Amino acid sequence: MSSVFETYIKLGFHHIFDFQAYDHMLFLLALSAIYTLGDWRKVIALVTSFTIGHSVTLALSTFNIIKFDTSLIEFLIPVTIFFTCVTNFFKLKGAATKQHPIWSFHNLMAIFFGLIHGMGFSNFLKSILGRNRQVWQQLLAFNIGIELGQLLIVSIILITGFLIMNLFNAKRRDWIMVLSSAAAGIALILMMETSIF
Known part of the structure; x- marks a missing residue:
């Protein structure tokens, strides 16, 4: 099982670095843009909040508990x-001096947006999951891989x-x-390229 x-x-780690699905990296860039290296604890909290969100919908989608319009998720x-x-633009004025708490509205936003991104991850995961009793372990491992990849991205x-x-x-x-x-x-370009338009 360990293997x-x-x-x-x-798979989770490499998926987050898939340049054909760079929208997740772009979100992490936007999410961490207002922080500095000294804020690393807050950024880890944000990334983990995002992981909590996408883990929920990733699991629900994988087990077909929820269904959604793929084109809508690609837009969202x-x-x-x-x-x-x-x-971020609204926070520019106090960017140089503002101290951000470790837990804030930003974390709630990350969880909520994570729910949306989890549905985006699910299509990839469904295509590679095995049909066996290890699905929960595979799901957990995939999420851990994504979390590790995200932490590396925000560190960079x-x-x-x-x-x-x-x-x-x-x-x-x-x-x-x-x-x-x-x-x-x-x-904006990615939004315009979706089938909704």
């Missing part, structure tokens, strides 16, 4: 990215931000603006 568990951890995922970026984002702001004297406000604007622009 199967490890296999699904790797970039909507979550765009909305996150918009909230935070370290990159630290280097840019300290080596090149970039302002934190400008860093947030660049990341959020880029993510929002790509999210």
Whole structure:
């Protein structure tokens, strides 16, 4: 069983780095844009909140407890990215000095958006799940893999931000603006490319 568990951890980890499904990486970029390396505890709490959300709908979808319109989910995922970026813009004014609590509205937003992203993950997971009694273990391992991948992504984002702001004297406000604007622009393109339009 351990080999199967490890296999699904790797599948979850590599899936989050799938550049053909980069919308999840884009969401993490938008989610962590307002934070610095010193806020790493808060970012871990955010990522875990997101994981809790997507784990719920991923499980419900995998066991066919909930069903949904795939095209609607493909539209809603970039909507979550765009909305996150918009909230970042409203926080620009106090970005340099504002202290963010470890648990906040941002975490609730991450959980809610995680519910949507979980439905997006489910199509991939359903295509690879085995038909056996180990489905729960495979589901758990897949979520652990995704969590590990997400933590690596936000670590790269935070370290990159630290280097840019300290080596090149970039302002934190400008860093947030660049990341959020880029993510929002790509999210709009992804929204327009869905079958809803």
